[in-house]
Amino acid sequence: MATIIDITEEKALEVKDFEFTYAGADAPSIKKLTMPIAKNSITALIGPSGCGKTTLLRSFNRMHDLYPGNEYAGEILFKNKNILTSKEDLINLRIQIGMIFQKPTAFPMSIFDNVAYGMRLQGIKNKIELQDRVEKALQDAAIWKEVKDRLKHDANGLSGGQQQRLCIARAVAVEPEVLLFDEPTSALDPISTAGIEELIVELRERVSIIIVTHNMQQAARVSDYTGFMYLGELIELGKTEELFVTPKEKLTEEYITGKFG
Amino acid sequence: MTHTQKRIVINRVVMTLSTLSAVIGIGFLLWILSVLVINGVDALSWSIFSEEGAPPGYEESGLKHALIGQLMIVGVATIVGVPLGILAGTYLSEYGQKSKLAETIRDISDIMMSAPSIVIGAFVYAIVVAPMGHFSGWAGSIALTIIMLPIILRTTDDMLQLVPSTLREAAFALGAPKYKVITQVVYRGAKAGILTGILLGVARVAGETAPLLFTSFNDNFLNTDMNEPMASLTVTMYNYATSPYEDWQKLGWAAAFILSMFILSLNILGRLFIMKKKS
Amino acid sequence: MNTTIDRLFANTTKIIALAILLIVAWIFATLLDHSMESLKAFGFDFITESKWAPNLEKFGALPAIYGSVISTFLAMILAVPLAIGVAIFLSELAPAKLKSPVGVSIELLAAIPSVIYGMWGLFYFVPIIRDVFGGIGISMLTAGIVLSIMILPFMAAVTRDAMNTTPDILKESAYALGGTKWDVIKDIVIPYAKAGIIGSFILALGRAIGETMAVTFVMGNVHKISIDLTAPATSIPVTLANEFTEADTDLYYSSLFELSLLLLIISFTIISVAKFYFLRRKRVA
Numbered sequence: 001m002a003t004i005i006d007i008t009e010e011k012a013l014e015v016k017d018f019e020f021t022y023a024g025a026d027a028p029s030i031k032k033l034t035m036p037i038a039k040n041s042i043t044a045l046i047g048p049s050g051c052g053k054t055t056l057l058r059s060f061n062r063m064h065d066l067y068p069g070n071e072y073a074g075e076i077l078f079k080n081k082n083i084l085t086s087k088e089d090l091i092n093l094r095i096q097i098g099m100i101f102q103k104p105t106a107f108p109m110s111i112f113d114n115v116a117y118g119m120r121l122q123g124i125k126n127k128i129e130l131q132d133r134v135e136k137a138l139q140d141a142a143i144w145k146e147v148k149d150r151l152k153h154d155a156n157g158l159s160g161g162q163q164q165r166l167c168i169a170r171a172v173a174v175e176p177e178v179l180l181f182d183e184p185t186s187a188l189d190p191i192s193t194a195g196i197e198e199l200i201v202e203l204r205e206r207v208s209i210i211i212v213t214h215n216m217q218q219a220a221r222v223s224d225y226t227g228f229m230y231l232g233e234l235i236e237l238g239k240t241e242e243l244f245v246t247p248k249e250k251l252t253e254e255y256i257t258g259k260f261g
Numbered sequence: 262m263t264h265t266q267k268r269i270v271i272n273r274v275v276m277t278l279s280t281l282s283a284v285i286g287i288g289f290l291l292w293i294l295s296v297l298v299i300n301g302v303d304a305l306s307w308s309i310f311s312e313e314g315a316p317p318g319y320e321e322s323g324l325k326h327a328l329i330g331q332l333m334i335v336g337v338a339t340i341v342g343v344p345l346g347i348l349a350g351t352y353l354s355e356y357g358q359k360s361k362l363a364e365t366i367r368d369i370s371d372i373m374m375s376a377p378s379i380v381i382g383a384f385v386y387a388i389v390v391a392p393m394g395h396f397s398g399w400a401g402s403i404a405l406t407i408i409m410l411p412i413i414l415r416t417t418d419d420m421l422q423l424v425p426s427t428l429r430e431a432a433f434a435l436g437a438p439k440y441k442v443i444t445q446v447v448y449r450g451a452k453a454g455i456l457t458g459i460l461l462g463v464a465r466v467a468g469e470t471a472p473l474l475f476t477s478f479n480d481n482f483l484n485t486d487m488n489e490p491m492a493s494l495t496v497t498m499y500n501y502a503t504s505p506y507e508d509w510q511k512l513g514w515a516a517a518f519i520l521s522m523f524i525l526s527l528n529i530l531g532r533l534f535i536m537k538k539k540s
Numbered sequence: 541m542n543t544t545i546d547r548l549f550a551n552t553t554k555i556i557a558l559a560i561l562l563i564v565a566w567i568f569a570t571l572l573d574h575s576m577e578s579l580k581a582f583g584f585d586f587i588t589e590s591k592w593a594p595n596l597e598k599f600g601a602l603p604a605i606y607g608s609v610i611s612t613f614l615a616m617i618l619a620v621p622l623a624i625g626v627a628i629f630l631s632e633l634a635p636a637k638l639k640s641p642v643g644v645s646i647e648l649l650a651a652i653p654s655v656i657y658g659m660w661g662l663f664y665f666v667p668i669i670r671d672v673f674g675g676i677g678i679s680m681l682t683a684g685i686v687l688s689i690m691i692l693p694f695m696a697a698v699t700r701d702a703m704n705t706t707p708d709i710l711k712e713s714a715y716a717l718g719g720t721k722w723d724v725i726k727d728i729v730i731p732y733a734k735a736g737i738i739g740s741f742i743l744a745l746g747r748a749i750g751e752t753m754a755v756t757f758v759m760g761n762v763h764k765i766s767i768d769l770t771a772p773a774t775s776i777p778v779t780l781a782n783e784f785t786e787a788d789t790d791l792y793y794s795s796l797f798e799l800s801l802l803l804l805i806i807s808f809t810i811i812s813v814a815k816f817y818f819l820r821r822k823r824v825a
Contacts (some may be wrong), residue, residue: 005794014749025664045679061716062714063715063716066712066715068635068636069636082725091265091268091269091718091719091720092265092718093716094716094717094718095265095717095718097719098716099712099713101713101716102709103709103710105709105710105713105729106730107713107714107727108732108734109727109731110730117714117717117727118717118718121264121265121268121717121718121719122264122718123263123264123265123267124266125548167713169701170717171716171717174718175799176716265718268720268722268723269720270719271722272720272721272722272723273577275725276628276633276721276722279624279625279629280629280632280633282621282622282624282625282626282629283626283629283630283633283642284691286622286623286625286626286696287626287642287645287646289689289692290645290646290689290692292660292690293649293652293656293657294664296660296664297656297660301622310605322541325742337567338746341668345556345559348552348553348555348556348557349559349560350555351553352553352554352556353551353557355553356550356553356554357554357557363557364560365561366557366560366561367559368815368816369560369564370560371811371815372808372811372812372815373560373791374806374809374813375743375746375747375750375752375807376807376808376811377749377750377751377752377777377803377804377807378750378752379750379752379777379780379781379800379803380567380571380750380800380803380807381567381700382780382784382802383571383780383784383796383797383800384566384570384571384625384800386569386784387570387573387574387797388566389572390569402685407563407645409721410560411560411744412744414557414560422688427656434713438542438546439546439547439549440546440549440550441542441675441786443549444549452792456549458658461632463650464651465651467653468652468653468654468656469653470653470654470655470656470752470753471752471753471781474781475784475786476784478785483577486610493755495653495655498659499655499658499757501695502662502664503757507755510663513659515661517655517656517659518787520653520656521652521653521656522652522653524651525648525651525652527647528651529646532644
């Protein structure tokens with residue numbers, strides 16, 4: 001019943017018969033979901049609140065493991081390995097699959113230390129290497145010019161849009177293969193939002209991106225593929241321009257034309 | 262070993278240490294609690310409540326004198342301290358608000374809540390006991406009132422500030438004068454919180470020993486004249502526990518048990534009020 | 541009519557609120573007034589003199605000050621790591637089923653009067669110290685340990701509360717970069733809650749230094765400065781508790797009042813530092 005197109009490119013992730021149940025819940029929040037994620041492209045997840053899109057996103061780096069009692073079933077393949085089974089590899093998994101949150105999350109430390117944090121966790125101590133990579137990451141996140149003279153300042157002094165770019169810089173600094181964006185612009189003004197969207201599109205060159213958004217225009221603007229989720233199921237996955245112009249499923253059509261949601 | 266492996270090992274070590282310290286800390290506290298319950302229950306009997314103090318070795322001895330003394334000293338402190346504290350807290354929240362004076366009173370009260378209580382005892386000794394020429398129950402009550410005041414004042418202040426200002430505005434819009442708005446609307450809205458503050462305030466002073474040592478002093482027999490030295494559970498407990506007589510020490514444990522149960526009940530009751538308010 | 545009552549009510553509350561400030565000023569003034577004789581007799585020597593001999597009318601506060609400082613220091617050294625451990629356990633480690641009951645018990649234990657801790661110390665801890673370290677068991681060390689157990693619940697509860705103020709999303713961000721639990725605690729949670737944690741430790745220090753009953757039972761009230769931690773000692777509040785009702789001369793009394801004043805000033809200063817530098821009240825908007 002779901003319409004899921006074949007992806008011809010190489011896949012970054014493959015979700016197979018995936019189920020997720022929150023601690024204490026009777027029914028799974030995600031039911032038997034199967035979905036390919038194309039490499040070096042942007043996949044947007046849309047759907048009404050509570051459809052499970054953020055829940056799915058947080059499964060890719062196993063954020064749910066931070067809270068006891070949550071249960072996974074099925075498979076999520078990353079580099080031909082099911083990430084749901086390996087228990088101690090969580091840290092390596094999260095180094096390879098980064099995440100950007102709804103709100104900017106500048107750590108209580110300087111701008112430089114924020115960006116260097118992930119690299120230091122990996123044991124990089126060499127000052128010159130750190131400096132080079134911090135500069136590069138900040139340039140990649142298009143914020144270098146604004147902060148290069150105040151790298152030692154507290155990161156919390158930056159504006160919301162700047163902080164979100166800083167978080168992106170922090171995430172790309174460790175050179176992940178996949179970046180998860182969880183409604184990254186929901187706390188930002190329109191100008192900052194446009195800047196972040198531009199940045200996401202540029203990042204596609206180097207990482208595979210999955211973005212959850214409540215804003216359909218945003219999905220249409222930035223993504224290559226769009227998945228529409230409803231009540232824990234993937235209803236339709238298609239090329240973005242096709243899904244928005246000629247949706248195959250009735251539910252998808254109703255949602256994107258604003259009949260519910 | 263890679264850096265990440267090293268981090269995982271360090272993490273395990275620290276988490277084990279943390280659990281261990283929790284076990285040690287909680288273990289000590291359980292130890293104290295079990296000692297209190299075992300010795301206390303063992304020492305409890307009807308004569309504890311029906312008999313007064315007696316010389317060591319005496320069969321018929323109890324804590325009636327200390328229980329009644331304690332109730333009177335704490336009771337008077339509560340009767341005086343609670344209304345004064347509520348009125349002063351009312352000033353801070355409803356009149357003084359963010360003024361310099363109100364903020365200063367808040368700061369000083371916060372500090373007084375943690376100030377050494379034995380110093381309050383010394384102060385009351387100087388202004389009450391010395392001029393009167395003798396220890397008295399009144400002096401003990403005054404010391405406890407001074408300790409209770411900042412607690413009641415600050416909780417009242419906090420609780421009144423939680424009452425939404427729209428509620429006040431609605432009452433003002435009906436033409437009610439401010440004192441009526443406060444006494445009939447604001448107090449009602451903050452009832453549970455203020456009550457909790459009172460319970461915690463009473464619980465706090467009921468466990469005070471140091472400020473009573475040289476104010477109400479002690480009396481081994483029943484006395485209901487507040488003008489005279491008066492027994493309290495806490496001072497009696499101290500005297501009995503440090504005495505070399507086993508039967509007195511046993512009475513000390515009984516006093517410790519009764520007092521702790523009283524204070525714990527007040528605390529639990531206070532929590533229940535707040536929880537009921539929240540749900 | 542209404543305006544008269546209104547004004548009366550307003551003024552009554554104001555006068556009572558002002559009375560708090562007056563009482564505090566009165567306490568300082570009274571203690572200072574009663575300390576005058578001792579201040580005149582000993583001057584600054586009062587706090588540097590180590591001899592406390594009531595029979596010779598000689599009063600030096602150094603042993604009591606030394607005892608207060610060392611016993612509180614010992615208590616902090618023992619309680620701080622334990623409190624952090626308990627707080628980490630309660631906020632980050634404990635399974636959900638344990639979190640709430642253990643947390644509430646710790647808070648309730650903070651409400652148990654200090655005289656109970658002292659009594660437990662005397663009957664159960666003094667014998668252990670005696671068996672392990674020799675001596676009579678009544679000592680500076682015992683006082684420090686009992687004091688640390690007494691302030692532990694308060695410190696652990698407040699540290700946990702401070703740690704819990706760290707937003708989940710901030711912690712998740714650090715986990716998302718591959719941090720371990722400990723990485724997240726030391727790099728995110730502790731720096732974020734730093735002011736609250738340090739403030740609560742200093743506040744606990746301020747309370748510990750003025751604590752009377754937990755230590756009076758187990759310290760011995762011996763005015764002698766000794767490096768040996770297993771020897772009996774005294775502190776300012778212990779001296780006050782033991783000697784106030786025994787003072788038989790004006791100078792003796794006055795010296796005890798000066799000790800009280802000294803203790804009040806020390807606690808006031810420490811608590812003020814905690815309050816004003818670290819625990820600035822969040823204003824209700």
